[in-house]
Amino acid sequence: MREFDLLKHVYAANSTLHPRVTIPPGDDMGMVSIDGRDVLVAVDQLIDGVHVRIESTPIELVGRKAIARSLSDIAAMAGRPVASLASVVLPKDLDEPVALRLFESMRWTASEFGCPLMGGDVAVHRAPQHPLTCSVTVLAEPVPPGPVRRDGARPGDRVYVTGRLGGSYSADGSGRHLAFQPRLAEALQLLHDLETRLHAMIDLSDGLGRDASHLAEMSNVTITLDADQIPCAPGCSWRQALGDGEDYELCFTATGPVPSRLGNVEITEVGEVIEAADGDDTAIRVREGQRVIAVGHLGWQHQT
């Protein structure tokens, strides 16, 4: 079962969504108008065995990742964090001091990024082998002229990514997927510098191939990526950089000049947005020398 496909199914019936919902399902965050004020909201999950292995990972890094994944969704909209909530199901045999360290790490990480943990829920599984799950809800404010959505890419835009991609996930308790910096500050800086030239953005959780494909589909365009431009993490091929996932970098499209770095974060042009050909539903193409490969299937989904 493909999670994204399932979500599309779920929300296909949702076309009669309430008018106060101003960004419907399908973006990194939804937006709702509350008493005339727009509020961004999203929820993301961290599940032992799917996104992390708690037996080989310091519990503090588990808590950090649970929060940071949701913060990355705020970055993708160029939003400003407001507050977070965590609902957690603990394994039955987890020691209470370990549980407290988990919460302490979540609280600290949320606070570090200006998104204070303001509540939540704790429950305990009925059987020891049932896995830890952390579900983190984040609230954020849109920052004008944002929020930056997935559906704004236009033919002629250039495509950019922050950082270096590939090889982030490791089941052995190490890897960038446990220590990444959500690109909150960089996203706000981009919005400030580019203003309305920043057309579309998404964070890279499923892999550049799959995530750029989501962006292209939502925008009704095709994205062409240059294999030799993709900034690969040390030791990674462009196929890994495209397919591995869990980078939590940003991919965005824009016109006009774009800085080549923000602070110590590289920004790399990796491709361009072109018109989708009539009757062709290819979202992504990768140019490698003279070859052009239609992709999408390289994108990575959590094991299902």
Add this chain to the structure above:
Amino acid sequence: MREFDLLKHVYAANSTLHPRVTIPPGDDMGMVSIDGRDVLVAVDQLIDGVHVRIESTPIELVGRKAIARSLSDIAAMAGRPVASLASVVLPKDLDEPVALRLFESMRWTASEFGCPLMGGDVAVHRAPQHPLTCSVTVLAEPVPPGPVRRDGARPGDRVYVTGRLGGSYSADGSGRHLAFQPRLAEALQLLHDLETRLHAMIDLSDGLGRDASHLAEMSNVTITLDADQIPCAPGCSWRQALGDGEDYELCFTATGPVPSRLGNVEITEVGEVIEAADGDDTAIRVREGQRVIAVGHLGWQHQT
């Protein structure tokens, strides 16, 4: 491990909460000020094996309960629903049509109560025996002079409950816990009728004994309940009505006249609020004829 105790531990360190958080952890919902506007937010979970048994329960009722539990938190604050999000971890072997019926039921229930499902996340466990978990976040608006909090009970208040209590939970796929009506309309009507005389409110998920005890602790008062006034569901003793939990009725304290019903929902006076005696941390007492029993331990927690 007691969930409530664990949460208290977690949030004890949270005294330096950000000033934009206007209702801190400990109430049915938190409240945060976003650009000058107060927003209520809460998250609650439904876990197979803890709050429901999916092998013996129609999946539509599982989805309904997942949403309705969180709506009951909105009722407890006398808030007005805005929108909801659901993050779900599906068992590995759950058929996709069943998953779709689960989401459809969540969507329908949320919509029925004016709290449209505007987003969420779906993941799939790595092993078939790992249980379904549904985490539901709800956003709501406070309604002046609300929100009604847990900490406003004052000596001299009378204590009331809606509906009839006890015997709600059954593991066999039946029971009121699957079909209860979140008391959203009743809470708003009470706030409208009583205004500032409605001092404190909580919803009854853990049992009147434990929940009234939370309310008393937050308000620094003692609550005395009259055993023979407690409205018991058919076939239940007052001890069951006090201890069973999963009623999702409201318990509130107020001064002055209170209606004896709202629509077809009974309202019953069950006790009074008195000053907490110096050096006595008993939150709740139950009067049964001439006897007075200090309770709290009758309250029900999910198996841990």
